[in-house]
Amino acid sequence: MKLKDKVCIVTGSASGIGRAIAARYVGEGARVAIADLKREVSDATAADLTASGPGEAIGLAMDVTSEDAVNAGVAAVVEKWGRVDVLVSNAGVQIVHKIEDFPFEDWKKMLSIHLDGAFLTTKACMPHMKRQGGGALIYMGSVHSHEASPLKSAYVTAKHGLLGLARVVAKEGGPHGVRSNVICPGFVKTPLVEKQIPEQAKALGISEEEVVKRVMLGGTVDTEFTTIEDVAEVALFLAGFETNALTGQSLMVSHGWGMR
Template sequence: MKLKNKVCIVTGSASGIGLAIARKYVSEGAKVVIADLKLEAAVAAAQELTATGPGEAIGIAMDVTSEEAVNSGVAAVIEKWGRVDVLVSNAGIQIVNRIEDYAFSDWKKMLAIHLDGAFLTTKACIPYMKAQKGGAIIYMGSVHSHEASPLKSAYVTAKHGLLGLARVVAKEGGPDGVRANVICPGFVKTPLVEKQIPEQAQRLGISEDEVVSKMMLGGTVDTQFTTIEDVAEVALLFAGFETNALTGQSLVVSHGWYMQ
C-alpha cells in the first residue's frame, strides 16, 4: 500500500472528484480527512470509506474561505493523528457568465474558494510538513490552468493562479521535503460540469449537445470525458512520489484536450 498510515486532508471531498481521491487514498491505507462545507455529508462519506478500508477516514466541517475554520480543522487533525502528510486542495465551484455580466460578488466568491482556499489550507498545513521533513501539497487545477474558455473569467484566472502558488510552495518547501504539484483535469462529468451544460447553452445561444461536443469534448482525441477515477490516480501519483524530483509541476489529464 502506497499511503499506509499517511494522514491526508482532502477538501471538498464529500462528493465528486474529492470523494474519488479520498476513496483511492483509503484503499492505499491512508488516514483521510473528508473536509467539506457539508458536515453531515462528510461524516457519511467517511463512514462509508472506513467500512471498506483498509485505511480509515473522518469527516470534518471546513469552509476553506475562513482562516479560522481552516486553522481549527487542521488543528483537530493534528490532535487526532499528530501529523499531516498530504493536502489536496480540491474544494471548488463554478459560475459562468460573460465578463460584462459577471457580478463582482461572484468574481470574489470564485477567487475566495479556489485561491484563498488553497492559500489558507497550505498555510495551515505546511508548518507541520516542514517540521516532519516531508509532505505533498496537491492543488486541483484544470486544463483551464493553461487554456481559456468563454464565460469562465474567474475560473480561468483562479486556475492559472494555482500554478504560480504551487511553484512558490515547491521552492519554499523543497529544502524540507515538501512538494507541491497541480492536477489539471479536462472535463469530468460531475454535477458541477452537468450544471454548466444548460447554462453555457443559454448564454452562447447553442444547443446542449453542441456545448458537450464542441465546447467540452471537441478538443479531445476521442470525445471522451475524463473520469473521477482518472484524476484520483494522478492524485495518488503525486501523494506517493516522495522526492523533490517531482515538484512544482502540473499534470494534465484531459484526453488530449490540452497537450503540454
C-alpha cells in the first residue's frame, strides 16, 4: 500500500473530487481527515470510508477561510495521529458572471475560499512537515490555472494564484523535504460543473448542449469529461512521490485540453 499509515488532510472532501481523493488514500492505507464545512457530513463520509478500509478516516468541521478553524482542525489531527504527511487543498466553489456584473462580495468569496484556504491550511501544516522532515502539499488548481474562459474572472484569478503559491512553497519547503504541486483538472462532471451548464447557457445565449460540447469539452482530444477517479489517481501519485525531483509543478488532467 502506497500510503500506509500516512496522515492526510483533504479539504472539501465530503463529496466530489475531494471525497474521491480521500477514498483513494484510505484504500492505500492512509489515515485521512475529512475536512468540510459541516461536521455531521464529514463524520458520515469518514465512517463510510473507514468501513471500506484498509485505512481509516475521521471527520473535521473546517471553514478554510477561518484561521482559527483551520488551526484547530490541523491541531486535532496532530493530536490524534501525531503528524501531517499530506495536505490536499481542494475546497472550492464556482460563481460565474460577466466581469461588469460580478458582485464584489462574490469576487471576494471566491478568492477567499480558493486562495486564503490554500494559504491558511499550508501555513498550519508546514511547521509539522518541516519538523518531521518532509511532506506533500497538493493544491487543486484547474486548466484555468493556465487558461482563461469567459464569465470566470474570479475563478481564473484564484487558480492562477495557486501556481504562484505552490512555487514559493516549493522553494521554502525544499530544504526540509516538503514538496508542493498543483493538480489541474479539466471539466469534471461534479455538481459544481453541472450547475454551471445552465448558468453559462443563459449568460452566453447558447444551448446547454453547446455549453458542454463547445465551451467545456471543445478543447479536448475526445470530447470526454475528466473523472473524479482520474484526479484521485494523480493525487495519489503526488502524495507518494517522496523526493524534490517533482515539486513546484502543475499536472494537467484534462483529456488534452490546454496541452503544455
